[in-house]
Amino acid sequence: MSKPKSPRKVAENEALALGKTIRVSPQKLNLVAETIRGRKAANALTVLEFNQRRIAKEVKKVLQSAIANAENNHGLDIDQLVVSEASVGKALVMGRFHARGRGKSSAIEKPFSNLRIVVRQVDTSKKAAKKGGKKSTEAAAQAAAGGA
Numbered sequence: 350m351s352k353p354k355s356p357r358k359v360a361e362n363e364a365l366a367l368g369k370t371i372r373v374s375p376q377k378l379n380l381v382a383e384t385i386r387g388r389k390a391a392n393a394l395t396v397l398e399f400n401q402r403r404i405a406k407e408v409k410k411v412l413q414s415a416i417a418n419a420e421n422n423h424g425l426d427i428d429q430l431v432v433s434e435a436s437v438g439k440a441l442v443m444g445r446f447h448a449r450g451r452g453k454s455s456a457i458e459k460p461f462s463n464l465r466i467v468v469r470q471v472d473t474s475k476k477a478a479k480k481g482g483k484k485s486t487e488a489a490a491q492a493a494a495g496g497a
Contacts, residue, residue, distance in 0.1 A: 362469055364422065368407060368411040370462075370463070373403075373404045381408050385408070387433075390430035411464050415466045419468050432466065432468055440461035442459065443461070444456060
């Protein structure tokens with residue numbers, strides 16, 4: 350008599366990893382997340398490895414977690430994984446104060462962010478067939494236009 354299994358939040362060919370309360374503003378985190386969107390997982394790891402920003406290490410950890418979830422929990426092939434989504438959201442904001450002159454103070458906001466990375470398994474053989482078919486129709490259209 351246990352709880353029923355909760356439904357999956359992503360599709361069958363996808364895996365998800367969340368990074369919560371990461372100590373950086375969402376705007377800065379989005380700059381790093383933007384560099385990996387749409388890339389192959391191995392390529393994205395390389396990009397994050399050589400990224401100069403401090404928060405790239407945290408993003409890399411979350412991406413590695415998503416890849417591990419895909420392999421171990423969902424049985425996906427890690428060589429065919431693509432970062433389909435890397436979204437950033439606001440979390441809490443710590444409020445601090447800074448003492449100023451004449452007994453006054455000013456506010457300091459220390460923002461936190463949430464990161465959600467979804468990796469998707471993409472079949473490369475189907476993708477190549479689609480590209481090849483598209484190019485051949487474009488070539489046929491150009492030949493027909495050039496021949497007329």
